[in-house]
Amino acid sequence: MDSQISDKLAVLIDADNAQPAIVEGLLAEIAKYGTANVKRIYGDWTSTKLRGWKEHLLDHSIQPIQQFGYTTGKNATDSAMIIDAMDLLYTERFDGFCIVSSDSDFTKLAARIREAGLMVYGFGEKKTPDPFVAACDKFIYTEVLRSDVEEETDRSFKQMSTNELKQDTKLVNLTRSAIEASSDESGWAHLGQVGSYIAKQSPEFDPRNYGYQKLGELVKAIKLFEVEERSTGQGQSKAIYIKDGRK
Structure with a gap:
């Protein structure tokens, strides 16, 4: 976090539309954006379908909220x-919400x-519908967070050439x-500003969707842009700048 005070987040999980294999990756990802002051997961806990989630609730201090399915189809x-x-x-106690579901109802x-x-x-x-993705400030596909995916069984996010x-x-x-949008008169733009602009334009954008951990790695791999590392004057710290290769 850029600020000294971490954002307070409410994490709400739809157990019917999320897999327990994401839990560790999910909480680690949420920690990048703030502190999960509330962690609740919703579902019919009398059902055997949620057995996989039950094993993780105590370990990660997630509060289960019981909701009976009174009517079929609803x-x-x-x-x-x-x-x-x-x-x-x-309550006005939170700075943000984390909604975990693939359901367009949210x-x-x-x-x-x-x-x-x-x-x-x-x-x-x-598979999350586009309207829900677009309604969020940032949307992360949970396939990149799963701990049980075999390389040969899921190629959705393998590194693209x-x-x-x-x-x-x-x-x-x-x-x-x-x-x-982020460049100076010479055409160079700070990588961080480029990333911020992309996030505003495309909530679901994430270098991991293309098989790269960082935006800088993805930009270099495209090979249509010039990439330059500049010393910031603070020890070994360096800043990355990029420029459209056509200019």
């Missing part, structure tokens, strides 16, 4: 999460929380636009 879990989220929002909730001036971090599978990256028009155009 998702009572979503309603309970939304009501709790609004109650927590009105689209309006995310938009409402953002209207109140709070950050919304969404976490869901690649330079040719594949160059052919991804959305990625290339997004990066070029971010550099243009």
Whole structure:
């Protein structure tokens, strides 16, 4: 965190639409954005379907919220999460919310929380509907957080080659636009500012979606941009600047 005081976050997990294999990666990811002051997970805990989650609740201090499925075809879990989220929002004790689900039913909730001036971090599978993704400030695909994925069984986020990256028009155009918006008169832009611009334009953007851990690694791999490391004058610290290779 850039600030000395960590943001207070409320973490709400839809157990029906999230896999227990993400829990460690999820909490580690959330720690990058603030402190999880509230951690709640919603579902019908009398059901054997949630057995995998039960093993993790005590270890990670996640509070289970029981919600019986009274009617077939109706998702009572979503309603309970939304009501709790609004109650927590009105306490004005939080700086942001983490909504963990791949369900589009949380689209309006995310938009409402953002209207109140709070950050919304969404976490869901690649199948998550676009409206929910767009309603969040940042959206992380949970496939990159899973601890049980075999390389040969899931190729959704394997490292893409330079040719594949160059052919991804959305990625290339997004990066070029971010550099243009963040650059100085010479065309060079600080990597951090480029990353901030991309995040505002595309909440789901994450270098890990392309198989790279850092934005700098991804930009270098595309090989359409110039990359330069500059000394900041503070010991061994260096800043990364990038420039559109066409200029």
